[in-house]
Amino acid sequence: MTAIRSLIATAALGLSALAATADEDDVQHYAIEPSETLEQALTNFTEYNAKVRDVLEREDLSVADMEEIHEYTYTIEAALAKINEEFGALPETLEALHLASEAHDADEVRSLAETYFETAGELSE
Incomplete structure (x- = not known):
């Protein structure tokens, strides 16, 4: 688990320029899982990346599949914002x-x- 957390933190720091920050004024199309603590953020980052990978394993990506990925990215972005806040x-x-x-x-x-x-x-x- 330590290696996973190190990898997550490294990835989060490296991707900070790409991550959209979670702002209360942003328009949200989907509800997101909260990342109010670092622990929640690390969990959400891991779980929602796995969900995206699962969708990507499907043979043909439908519009619904892409919308599913789109929905998951909101939670991943919020998780990355919290990780970057904590580890910045x-x-x-x-x-x-x-x-x-x-x-x-x-x-x-x-x-x-x-x-x-x-x-x-x-x-x-």
């Missing part, structure tokens, strides 16, 4: 930790490591 600062925090360790600043290392692992720990649970 993680690379900067890691870089600051790297630089503090390089400078042998023990107090700063401890402080930054605490911040880093509060977020990164979500991936290893």
